Amino acid sequence: MRIIWRLLAFLRPFWGWVVLSVILSAATFFAGIGLLGTSADLIARAALQPGIAALQVSIVGVRFFGISRAVLRYLERLVSHSVNFRLLAQLRVWFYKRLEPLSPARLQDYRSGDVLQRAIGDIETLENFYVRVLAPPLSAILITAGMGWFVGQVDWRLGLVLAGGLLAGGAGISLLAFWIGQKAGAAYVQDRAQLNAEMVSVIQGITDLVAYSQELIVKQRVEHLLEVTSRSQRRLVLGNGLVNGLMVALTNLTLVLVLWFAIPLVEGGALEGYRLAVLAVLTLASFEAVNSLPQAAQLLRGNVESAARLFELSDQTPAVVEPVCPVKVPESQTPRLSINHLTFRYADRSMPTLNDISLSLTPPKKIAIVGESGAGKxxxxQLLLRYWEYEKGEILLNGVDYKNLDSRDIRRFFGVVSATPYLFSATLRQNLLIARPDADKQQLLTIIERVGLKNWLDSLPNGLDTWVGEHGKLMSGGERQRLAAGRALLSNAPFILLDEPTSGLDSLSELQLMQTLFNLFRERSILWVTHRLIDMEQMDEIIVLQAGQVIERGKHNRLLAAGGIYAGLWQGQQRIFWD
Ligand SMILES: Nc1ncnc2c1ncn2[C@@H]1O[C@H](COP(=O)(O)OP(=O)(O)OP(=O)(O)O)[C@@H](O)[C@H]1O
Ligand SMILES: [Mg+2]
Structure with missing residues (x-):
């Protein structure tokens, strides 16, 4: 119930339109019933050949209801769909805004296919919420009351029977449908979500699956999920059939009861005989208004399930809670970044991942962080980019603690080149523009030239408008890294974070790329995480990390002379390189 209230809250800005749409919908039903009623009246009376003058009122009635029904139906569709699409747009924007701060820390617990299913599939399921779930019962209430009263004018028992029949159909059979939906509908939504998540993950990893000849096993798994999904869908459809059958039976039962009470009235002279036909048609026509309610009840279940999945994700608190009144990072000619006694632990770990780390950076200072895999580099x-909250110590940007700053404000100061930069399935131009959306063509071409991609660009027939393929698949690893460097360069950020930007490259390309990067970012500060100890003489400081702790730090020559862990690593790599 709480979920339904929360969904209704999204309708608040449009409630005027909602009321209008319910009134239009009820009016359309009334016009439909009126059309059938006056038609039946016309045909039944005409059979008695009373002369054209006596039929005038019925003829005008048929015309009036015929035309008004079409116009009302059109207006009702226009209003209800407009409410619906606005509601959907609002939901999508709201969900995206909630999702953004959850990335990456909170979203790592979800499969990307699952998040996609929530953002697209579940919101699409909610498309039904207004037009097919919420509006029909409201207009059915108006029809039940209106028709009960109208037929009750002839005889109160007739009104009671019709209203009772409509109520039993609208409420009773809908409850049954809701109960079926609760079981089969919920299972179907979940099975479908699981199938979609699996499909996304299979398609993403298809190349590796084929390489390891796993496609048949995966095919079987997908087929199994398909089977499970279609089984729950079949159960849902069977339930639907049962509900539809019951509704037809109830409609006809009500008709029989109406005639049961009406026929004696004709015999007693209280009702003209031809009016029996009108009563029968009015009864059947009234049920149109409740026919769609069982489906609405079933959809409600799926809607609640989908909404629950959306709220479950959107209710997560972000790893980093933004300050209520953030301080603006003070402008400074020489930006300063300092980490003081920083200690951090991932929530699911018992030991701190980083322990008492301190360092400071001011352009053009360059620091390398080296250390074994898993050391916390x-x-x-990630902490500098404000992806996670830390426990002890502080990170200061221009003298202000990160905890008092807005994350977006912090990230302006950083350019990142990681081991696997994410390229969007878009053009080269679009991939560069994420770093500075207002850059013009000349600026982009200059950047391309500076990162050493000019010759490559010249070989492309579409130049900057070349599509880079899914996640940049149409580019080589080195080209991707250079493009990522181009982004960092374009952003003008004073601090450049390099997280093994040359991994996956051969030794020569690695040297070339590192030289390019050092040249490009000569004026800026670099924090370079690396396994490979090249160009270490250029670094102002080298920090050796082991299990989250700094075990050695200093300049290359001093560390070599000290003969500690760094010297050992260096000598080891020299040997491998020269052998
Ligand atoms: N998102 C995460 N949630 C939980 N633990 C994590 C997460 N990311 C990393 N870890 C753990 O934290 C430790 C440090 O990881 P980190 O990625 O910082 O290492 P690294 O020094 O960069 O290693 P590598 O050289 O292999 O890239 C590892 O033990 C890792 O398993
Ligand atoms: Mg790493």
């Missing part, structure tokens, strides 16, 4: 970068 990338975690430092």
């Amino acid at each position: 990338s975690t430092i970068i």
Whole structure:
């Protein structure tokens, strides 16, 4: 119930339109019933050959209801769909705004297909919420009351029977449908979500699956999920059939009861005989208004399920809660970044991932962080980008603690080149523009030239408008890294974070790319996370990290002379390189 209230809250800005649409919908039903009623009246009376003058009122009635029904139906569709699409647009924007701060820390617990299913499938399911779930019962209430009263004018028992029949259909059979929907509908929504999540993950990893000849096994798994999904869909459809059958039976039962009470009235002279036909047709026509209610009840179940999945994700608190009144980062000619005694632990770990880390950066200072895999190097970068909240210590940007700053304001100061930069399935131009949306063509071409991609660009027939393929698949690893460097360059950020930007490249390309990066970012500060100890002489400081702790730090020559862990790593790599 709470979920339904929360969904209704989204309708608040449009409630005037909602009321209008319910009134139009009820009016359309009334016009439909009126059309059939006056038609039956016309035909039944005409059979008695009373002369054209006596039929005038019925003829005008048929015309009036015929035309008004068409006009009302059109207006009702116009208003209800406009409310619906506005509601959907509002839901989509709201969900995206909630999702953004959850990334990446909270979203890592979800499969990307699942998040996609929530953002697209579940919101699409809610498309039904207004037009097919909420509006029909409201107009059915108006029809039941209106027709009960109207037929009750002839005899109160007739009104009672009709209203009772409509109520039993609208409420009783709908409850049954809701109960079926609760079981089969919920199962179907979940099975479908699971199937979609699996399909997305299979399609994303298809190349590796084929390489390991796993496609048949995966095919079987997908087929199994398909089977499960179609089984729950079949159960849902069977339930629908039962409900439809019951509704037809109830309609006819009501008709029989209406005639049961009406025929004696004709015999007693209280009702003209031809009016029996009108009563019968009015009864059947009234049921049109409740026919769609069982389906609405079933859809309600699916809607609640989908809404629950949306709220479950959107209700997560972001890993980093933004300050209520953020301080603006003070402008400064020489930006300063300092990490003081920083300690951090991932929520599911018992030991701290980083322990008492301190460092400071001011352009053009360059720091390298080296250390074994899992030492916590990338975690430092993630903390600097404000992806996670830390426990102890502080990070200061121009003297202000991160906890008092807005994340967006912080991220303006950083350019990132990671081991696997994310390229969007878009053009080269669009991939560069994410770093500075207002950059013009000349600026982009200059950047391309500076990162060493000019020759490559010249070989492309579409130049900057070349599509880079799914996640940049049509580019080589080195080209992707250079493009990512171009983004960092374009952003003008004073601090450049390099997280193993050359991984996956051969030694020569690695040297070339690192030289390019050092040249490009000569004026800026670099924090370079690396396994490979090249160009270490250029670094102002090298920090050796082990299990989240700094075990050695200093300049290359001093560390070599000290003969510690760094010296060992260096000598090891030299040997491998020269052998
Ligand atoms: N999102 C996460 N949730 C939980 N634990 C994590 C997460 N990311 C990393 N870890 C753990 O934190 C530790 C440090 O990881 P981190 O990625 O910082 O290492 P790294 O030094 O960059 O290693 P590599 O050189 O392999 O990239 C590892 O033990 C890792 O398993
Ligand atoms: Mg790493």
